[in-house]
Amino acid sequence: MTASTVSPASSTPSKAGLLAVICFTGVLTASCTAHPPGSVGQGRALNGGLQSTGRIGTEHAQIGEVFWAALPLPNNTSKEPVSIRKARFTEVPKGLKISEYRVFNTEETGGVYLLAYSGGKYGTKDPEKLTNYADKPIRVKGKQESDYYYAAKVTVTGPVHKDLGGCSFWYTQSGEEYKQTLPCQTTIRLGKPLPDN
Incomplete structure (x- = not known):
């Protein structure tokens, strides 16, 4: 099973979608708690x-x-x-x-x-x-x-x-x-x- 998020304006994955994919597949679990820059x-x-x-x-x-x-x-x-x-x-x-x-x-x-x-x-x-x-x-x-x-x-x-x-x-x-x-x-x-x- 795979997951992907594609921006409607382009065919490249968004940063949020990329993070979701990485977390979902378990490739980089340390970043799964990260949040967008400037947010708390x-x-x-x-x-x-x-x-x-x-x-x-x-x-x-x-x-x-x-x-x-x-x-x-x-x-x-x-x-x-x-x-x-x-x-x-x-x-x-x-x-x-x-x-x-x-x-x-x-x-x-x-x-x-x-x-x-x-x-x-x-x-x-x-x-x-x-x-x-x-x-x-x-x-x-x-x-x-x-x-x-x-x-x-x-x-x-x-x-x-x-x-x-x-x-x-x-x-x-x-x-x-x-x-x-x-x-x-x-x-x-x-x-x-x-x-x-």
């Missing part, structure tokens, strides 16, 4: 670890409070290194507003601040005073977990009935651009305030 492919190199399997959050938020919500710590499950240039929550519910993203180092925060109050309430370091590494891509070697993680500055503006989610990462690997969305769920709900001590 569907990434599969990252894993979000435990943070992608559960839900974090608080049910004691107050209107006007500001939190730093972490996106999953990137784990590169592939053999090739990746350079992550940005990460974002793509599902932001009514009642929450994101004003900026930063990149923190796990050594400075003593792990990942999954959901931290701005100002350093309740014994955590103030995320506002930590070094922000967002000015350059995060490079993660193959088969390794990153030492850096993205976090969003989230202000509570009203009642919240849905969760932050859709943790998307944009990265480069082997000269190709990719976007990958990892499972994540951060719950912020209004409720009785926590005691200050």
Whole structure:
């Protein structure tokens, strides 16, 4: 069985058709995940670890409070290194507003601040005073977990009935651009305030 794609304007196969033929016949399997130049492919190199399997959050938020919500710590499950240039929550519910993203180092925060109050309430370091590494891509070697993680500055503006989610990462690997969305769920709900001590 053979496959071919012919451009209607000429008798030469199109690039997309040629790639399909090569992938179909198995001649060059490494190129089967390639995408057209200038486009962003569907990434599969990252894993979000435990943070992608559960839900974090608080049910004691107050209107006007500001939190730093972490996106999953990137784990590169592939053999090739990746350079992550940005990460974002793509599902932001009514009642929450994101004003900026930063990149923190796990050594400075003593792990990942999954959901931290701005100002350093309740014994955590103030995320506002930590070094922000967002000015350059995060490079993660193959088969390794990153030492850096993205976090969003989230202000509570009203009642919240849905969760932050859709943790998307944009990265480069082997000269190709990719976007990958990892499972994540951060719950912020209004409720009785926590005691200050």
